[in-house]
Amino acid sequence: MQIIQPSTFHEFEQYYRLRYEMLRKPWHQPVGSERMEDDDEAIHLMAINEETGEIMGGCRVHKESDTEAQLRFLAVGPKYQNKQVGRRLLQAVEEEARKLGAKDLIVQAREYAKNFYKRNGFTEEHPTHLLFGEVQHYQMRKPLY
Numbered sequence: 001m002q003i004i005q006p007s008t009f010h011e012f013e014q015y016y017r018l019r020y021e022m023l024r025k026p027w028h029q030p031v032g033s034e035r036m037e038d039d040d041e042a043i044h045l046m047a048i049n050e051e052t053g054e055i056m057g058g059c060r061v062h063k064e065s066d067t068e069a070q071l072r073f074l075a076v077g078p079k080y081q082n083k084q085v086g087r088r089l090l091q092a093v094e095e096e097a098r099k100l101g102a103k104d105l106i107v108q109a110r111e112y113a114k115n116f117y118k119r120n121g122f123t124e125e126h127p128t129h130l131l132f133g134e135v136q137h138y139q140m141r142k143p144l145y
Contacts, residue, residue, distance in 0.1 A: 001056060001085065002048045003092045014055040015046050022075035027132045034073075038062065042072070043096050047085050056080040061093045064106065069097035069144075071107040090120055098144050105144055108137040117142075 006015045020034040036042075042062040049056050057076035064070040071093050076085045097105045108128050109117050118124070122140040129137050 001088060002050050003045055003088060004048055006044050006046050006058075011046065012044075015044060015058045018046075018055050018058050018075055018077060019073050022077070023073060027135065029132065036072075043100075045089055045092050045096070047076075047080075047089055049080075056083075057085040057089050059089050059093060061096050061100075061105075063100045063102065066101075067103040069093075069100050069102035069105050071097075071105055074107075074113075086116060087120060094142075094144055102144055105142045107140050109140050111136050111138070114138060114140070 004011070006012045016034055020031060024030075024034045039060070042060040044058065044060045046058040047056040048054070055077065057074070057080060059071060059074035061069050061071050071090070074086060074089060074093075076089075094105060105122075107117060107122065109122075109124075110131075114124060117140045120142070122142040125139040125141055127136060128139050131137060
């Protein structure tokens with residue numbers, strides 16, 4: 001597995017397709033809803049299967065404030081789940097967040113992802129928003145020592 005920052009049209013096409021398939025399509029959201037206005041200001045990361053060139057997972061991180069970076073859109077393809085892909089992406093995000101000067105990494109985690117983040121050093125702070133009227137999110141935080 002290799003963690004890269006997508007840079008070509010094809011890499012970004014794979015990246016956004018995974019983001020849509022995992023985080024929008026199951027809730028019947030339209031294609032395009034996986035893209036955000038501030039994507040150009042974020043650092044995007046993707047895990048690549050070095051043997052096949054296939055995307056395994058992806059996410060993005062951006063500076064939220066002087067002391068916080070925010071992780072968003074962490075997704076791992078179905079056949080790569082429970083194979084440390086999310087953990088490796090998270091480690092890469094933490095490294096990028098430190099380079100941005102962040103002291104803390106925050107995430108708005110979906111209910112089913114809270115345990116993943118807890119296992120990786122995050123603490124739950126409070127419920128935040130209800131996405132698509134049904135997907136509860138929780139703010140979680142990890143200090144970046």
